[in-house]
Amino acid sequence: MAWGANSRSSSRSSFRNSPFSDFGSYMVVKNRKLQEQFNAEASSSSNSCSNSGKPLFHGVSIFVDGFTVPSSQELRGYMLKFGGRFVNYFSRHRVTHIICSNLPDSKIKNLRSFSGGLPVVKPTWVLDSVAANKLLNWVPYQLDQLASETHNQPTLSAFFALKSCAVSVDAATRLTDQMKSEAEDPLLKGGTIKGDNLS
Incomplete structure (x- = not known):
C-alpha cells in the first residue's frame, strides 16, 4: 500500500458521511x-449614519484580497x-468593491477576469470615507497597478487608427521613393531615352 493511500480513502469516506x-x-x-454571524453582529452594533441619515456604507459590500493596512x-x-x-469569499453577485493594497501581476490578471469590472480600491478609500x-x-x-494600465493601454480603435495611419505612411513613402527613383533614372527622365540614339 502506498504512503497516504489510507488517509485518502478515509477522507473520502468521511466526506460521504458528511451532510x-x-x-x-x-x-x-x-x-x-x-x-x-455578520448580520447578528451588525444588528447588535450601532450603525453610524452619514449626513443623509442612511448608514455611511449602505449598499457597499467589500471583499478584501491579500494583506492590507x-x-x-x-x-x-x-x-x-x-x-x-x-464578504469572506468572493462572489461577483454579492461584492460591490474589492479592497487590496498591492498584488502580483499574475493575481492582477486573475482579478481582471473574475471581478467582472468591479472597482478594485485601496483600503484608504474606506478610511477617508469614514473621515469625511x-x-x-x-x-x-x-x-495603482490597474489605474496605470487603464490609462496607458490603448483602445482597440486607436490600434486600428495607428495601423491604418502606418499603412498610409508606408504607401506614401513607397510612392515618394518610386517617384524619386523614376526622376533620377536617365531612361525615364522626360519620357524619352537619352544617351546613344538607337536606330
Whole structure:
C-alpha cells in the first residue's frame, strides 16, 4: 500500500458521511453561516449614519484580497460600524468593491477576469470615507497597478487608427521613393531615352 493511500480513502469516506453532497454545497452553507454571524453582529452594533441619515456604507459590500493596512478584520469592523457588508469569499453577485493594497501581476490578471469590472480600491478609500463622513468616489483610490494600465493601454480603435495611419505612411513613402527613383533614372527622365540614339 502506498504512503497516504489510507488517509485518502478515509477522507473520502468521511466526506460521504458528511451532510454535504459536494464541496459547493459545503461552501454555500459556510457562506450563509458567515453572513448570519455578520448580520447578528451588525444588528447588535450601532450603525453610524452619514449626513443623509442612511448608514455611511449602505449598499457597499467589500471583499478584501491579500494583506492590507488596516487589516481585513479592521475593515470588517468599519463595515459593521458604518452599515456596509463584508464578504469572506468572493462572489461577483454579492461584492460591490474589492479592497487590496498591492498584488502580483499574475493575481492582477486573475482579478481582471473574475471581478467582472468591479472597482478594485485601496483600503484608504474606506478610511477617508469614514473621515469625511460620506461615501467618496472610488476612482482616485483605484489600485495603482490597474489605474496605470487603464490609462496607458490603448483602445482597440486607436490600434486600428495607428495601423491604418502606418499603412498610409508606408504607401506614401513607397510612392515618394518610386517617384524619386523614376526622376533620377536617365531612361525615364522626360519620357524619352537619352544617351546613344538607337536606330
